Amino acid sequence: MSEFAPEWLDLREPADLRARSSDVANTVSARFALRDDVSVLDLGSGTGSNLRATAPLLPHRQSWKLVDHDASLHEVAKTRLAAWADAAEFSDNGLRLRKDRREIDVTFVVADLASETAHLLDQPLHLVTASAFFDLTSPDYIRALAKAVAEHRIAFYATLTYNGQRRWTPRRPADNQMASAFHRHQLRDKGLGLAAGPMAPAHLADQFRLNDYSVIEGDSDWRLERSDRMLIEELVRGHAVAVSEIGGVDAKTIVNWINVSRTGVVVGHTDTFAAPAS
Numbered sequence: 185m186s187e188f189a190p191e192w193l194d195l196r197e198p199a200d201l202r203a204r205s206s207d208v209a210n211t212v213s214a215r216f217a218l219r220d221d222v223s224v225l226d227l228g229s230g231t232g233s234n235l236r237a238t239a240p241l242l243p244h245r246q247s248w249k250l251v252d253h254d255a256s257l258h259e260v261a262k263t264r265l266a267a268w269a270d271a272a273e274f275s276d277n278g279l280r281l282r283k284d285r286r287e288i289d290v291t292f293v294v295a296d297l298a299s300e301t302a303h304l305l306d307q308p309l310h311l312v313t314a315s316a317f318f319d320l321t322s323p324d325y326i327r328a329l330a331k332a333v334a335e336h337r338i339a340f341y342a343t344l345t346y347n348g349q350r351r352w353t354p355r356r357p358a359d360n361q362m363a364s365a366f367h368r369h370q371l372r373d374k375g376l377g378l379a380a381g382p383m384a385p386a387h388l389a390d391q392f393r394l395n396d397y398s399v400i401e402g403d404s405d406w407r408l409e410r411s412d413r414m415l416i417e418e419l420v421r422g423h424a425v426a427v428s429e430i431g432g433v434d435a436k437t438i439v440n441w442i443n444v445s446r447t448g449v450v451v452g453h454t455d456t457f458a459a460p461a462s
């Protein structure tokens with residue numbers, strides 16, 4: 185399974201939904217409770233799972249712009265969103281959805297966020313959001329994004345940003361060695377500068393506070409058990425591939441590590457909501 189294959193995004197979506205911080209989600213909901221409409225930009229939208237999870241927190245009329253550099257994920261997103269909604273109408277580059285009395289207009293933008301984020305923020309928006317995205321970005325990207333979002337006084341909601349915790353069940357002595365190699369891989373350039381990886385949640389909170397935003401954070405850890413067997417197996421496989429690519433752990437250790445039968449894992453994530461303080 186490739187890094188952002190629709191099959192991988194489908195596999196993780198139920199775990200993501202379960203994991204989201206309800207404290208942070210309630211704050212998002214409260215922030216928009218007095219509005220009738222909201223305009224949202226979703227960065228690195230994949231197959232649209234962030235819209236499916238966040239729309240219930242927002243007002244009845246929503247306009248979403250989904251941005252990804254992979255046009256094929258937009259095609260999958262259209263199908264997944266239409267199936268999720270109670271009713272869907274397709275247009276040239278968009279969708280009009282009805283879901284639980286909400287009217288949701290969706291447009292799709294193919295763009296490389298490495299170069300086009302500032303331009304995308306230069307339009308009337310109430311919320312910039314992203315899910316499972318910011319650990320791919322660099323500290324410089326986060327700094328520039330927070331500054332631009334604050335200049336436009338837009339609210340910001342990032343969910344499921346990886347924060348570096350990973351505890352396997354059962355534990356094995358090689359887990360630490362594998363984890364440190366995995367984190368070195370996480371810090372490589374994923375197309376948006378040398379990645380912040382597990383430090384991304386700290387950078388998000390720091391940068392928005394520096395721009396006079398109030399910030400609330402909550403844990404959104406995956407707590408996977410036997411019933412999540414397929415997701416656990418895929419995590420083990422992805423972990424081993426990343427460690428092999430980065431080097432520094434001998435092949436025998438990696439093979440022995442893969443062959444341990446895992447019945448659970450906790451993967452640490454953080455949700456972040458930031459809004460202008462006054």
Ligand SMILES: C[S@@+](CC[C@H](N)C(=O)[O-])C[C@H]1O[C@@H](n2cnc3c(N)ncnc32)[C@H](O)[C@@H]1O
Pocket residue numbers: 188193227228229230231232233234251252253254257295296297298314315316317320374375376
């Ligand atoms: C881990 S996936 C998350 C997808 C979705 N938000 C979700 O929660 O399922 C990261 C997404 O970011 C997109 N992405 C990565 N780098 C990008 C870039 N430079 N410009 C635009 N999209 C990018 C990928 O194509 C992928 O859809």
